[in-house]
Amino acid sequence: DYCEGGYHPVQVGETFKEGRYEVIRKLGWGHFSTVWLSRDNQCGRHVALKVVRSASHYTETALDEIKLLKRIVSANPDHPGKAHVVQLLDSFEHKGPNGTHVCMVFEVLGENLLGLIKRYKHRGIPMALVKQITKQVLLGLDYMHRECEIIHTDLKPENVLIEIGDVEQIVKTYVNNGENKNGSTGSGSDKGDRNGRRRRRTLITGSQPLPSPISTTFTHRHDDLLAQAIGGKSNSQHSLSKMMSSARGSTNGSLTVSPQGRESDDSYNSRERTADAMAREVAGITLDKSGDNESFPDIGIISVKIADLGNACWTNQHFTNDIQTRQYRSPEVFELITGDYLFDPQSGTKYGKDDDHIAQIIELLGAFPRHLCMGGKWSLEIFNRKGELRNIHRLRHWALPDVLREKYHHTPEEAKSIADMLIPMLELNPERRANAGGMSGHDFLKDAAGMEDKKVDVDVGSRGGIDGWACEVKKR
Numbered sequence: 001d002y003c004e005g006g007y008h009p010v011q012v013g014e015t016f017k018e019g020r021y022e023v024i025r026k027l028g029w030g031h032f033s034t035v036w037l038s039r040d041n042q043c044g045r046h047v048a049l050k051v052v053r054s055a056s057h058y059t060e061t062a063l064d065e066i067k068l069l070k071r072i073v074s075a076n077p078d079h080p081g082k083a084h085v086v087q088l089l090d091s092f093e094h095k096g097p098n099g100t101h102v103c104m105v106f107e108v109l110g111e112n113l114l115g116l117i118k119r120y121k122h123r124g125i126p127m128a129l130v131k132q133i134t135k136q137v138l139l140g141l142d143y144m145h146r147e148c149e150i151i152h153t154d155l156k157p158e159n160v161l162i163e164i165g166d167v168e169q170i171v172k173t174y175v176n177n178g179e180n181k182n183g184s185t186g187s188g189s190d191k192g193d194r195n196g197r198r199r200r201r202t203l204i205t206g207s208q209p210l211p212s213p214i215s216t217t218f219t220h221r222h223d224d225l226l227a228q229a230i231g232g233k234s235n236s237q238h239s240l241s242k243m244m245s246s247a248r249g250s251t252n253g254s255l256t257v258s259p260q261g262r263e264s265d266d267s268y269n270s271r272e273r274t275a276d277a278m279a280r281e282v283a284g285i286t287l288d289k290s291g292d293n294e295s296f297p298d299i300g301i302i303s304v305k306i307a308d309l310g311n312a313c314w315t316n317q318h319f320t321n322d323i324q325t326r327q328y329r330s331p332e333v334f335e336l337i338t339g340d341y342l343f344d345p346q347s348g349t350k351y352g353k354d355d356d357h358i359a360q361i362i363e364l365l366g367a368f369p370r371h372l373c374m375g376g377k378w379s380l381e382i383f384n385r386k387g388e389l390r391n392i393h394r395l396r397h398w399a400l401p402d403v404l405r406e407k408y409h410h411t412p413e414e415a416k417s418i419a420d421m422l423i424p425m426l427e428l429n430p431e432r433r434a435n436a437g438g439m440s441g442h443d444f445l446k447d448a449a450g451m452e453d454k455k456v457d458v459d460v461g462s463r464g465g466i467d468g469w470a471c472e473v474k475k476r
């Protein structure tokens with residue numbers, strides 16, 4: 001990877017843009033780039049410097065990413081969602097031994113939401129935080145959709161980063177603590193991004209975020225604990241969808257490639273699987289050592305930002321139809337509340353992952369409208385001419401409010417209010433699906449702390465209106 005066309009071999013102390021940015025330590029890396037905590041000598045503050053691989057494919061994608069990021073910087077400054085999307089500070093090119101690298105400079109952010117989910121042992125995070133985060137993400141999305149005409153296409157916990165507050169103070173404490181001064185990341189495991197979907201570019205992302213102010217001990221121990229965890233116990237996740245799959249007698253947990261093999265995330269390979277199990281294991285060990293959820297300091301008000309525009313596109317110009325990490329082909333609020341995926345398809349001996357995915361959707365949300373199930377390019381592989389699933393016959397219907405009560409033990413009132421929020425966003429017909437701006441004003445979010453006066457001019461409950469994949473469906 002550190003060859004011609006690959007990563008630039010960044011050194012701690014190295015300077016970029018004629019001495020302006022000075023590298024301090026590594027923050028993370030992706031398939032596409034390495035990201036470095038750096039000092040901006042011109043402005044006297046710290047920044048995150050992303051150095052992209054030099055091959056032309058990466059350079060072109062990075063130049064698209066910069067165009068999108070620039071629109072995010074320049075569109076309506078008065079929209080309350082702008083504060084919840086990552087801001088590009090600078091961009092330039094850097095010549096090195098492996099070629100010319102596009103560089104992007106961002107504000108320094110902290111841990112992502114997957115870290116927060118792990119911190120709560122995949123059992124769900126407190127509802128007050130879920131509401132704050134959800135409202136901020138919806139406002140950020142509404143800003144991207146309506147003001148910038150951008151669709152993110154890869155929204156998931158890994159791509160929502162928590163702000164770290166006083167960056168300069170935290171950098172001072174953290175860097176002076178002596179951790180990782182040499183800037184090496186050590187492990188190549190996938191701590192940042194769980195699903196190895198072959199997106200436009202990223203396959204695996206590693207990350208070493210600065211600690212968020214919530215709990216510095218968590219990340220300080222992370223590397224030791226990772227090493228301990230490599231022995232590898234089994235992944236103990238019990239998701240709703242696994243229960244459903246096993247009720248149908250699937251080979252629970254098997255992740256073989258589906259017969260069609262066209263879904264990129266089916267390339268989820270054993271290395272990523274191990275990393276995923278490992279990440280969960282690490283979360284478990286960390287939490288066991290530091291006590292229960294109760295031992296975390298009061299989290300209070302946090303602010304989050306939507307990040308990683310590397311797969312984003314314009315509402316009216318789509319770069320690829322291969323979008324979204326599979327499990328998130330609907331908003332992720334469910335995972336924050338319960339700690340589980342909403343859908344987590346598995347293949348069985350007689351059916352593929354796509355069959356199971358559609359079956360799980362029908363089990364939760366009811367039958368597909370006929371024009372949707374028959375209108376797809378691959379419809380006849382999944383459905384017969386009557387619109388019934390070809391390969392899966394015994395469905396176990398379990399409506400969302402019932403799942404929330406029976407599996408996750410929410411009260412009937414709570415289950416109803418969560419389901420009221422989620423169902424409009426899970427609408428199968430994309431033209432009738434609730435939009436982000438409208439959802440940000442939903443009753444469920446009215447007590448989101450610190451967000452009471454943040455409003456956009458979109459009717460609550462309004463649907464569609466954003467050019468997205470509805471027009472791809474129409475084209476057929």
Ligand code: ADP
Nearest residue numbers: 028029030031032033035048106108109207310
């Ligand atoms: P790629 O396009 O290569 O996947 P990302 O933009 O996803 O690159 O960045 C890779 C990793 O670097 C992220 O997963 C995250 O851990 C870290 N990172 C990126 N941007 C920031 C930032 N602004 N502040 C702190 N860490 C960051």
Ligand code: MG
Nearest residue numbers: 030202205308
């Ligand atoms: Mg990434």
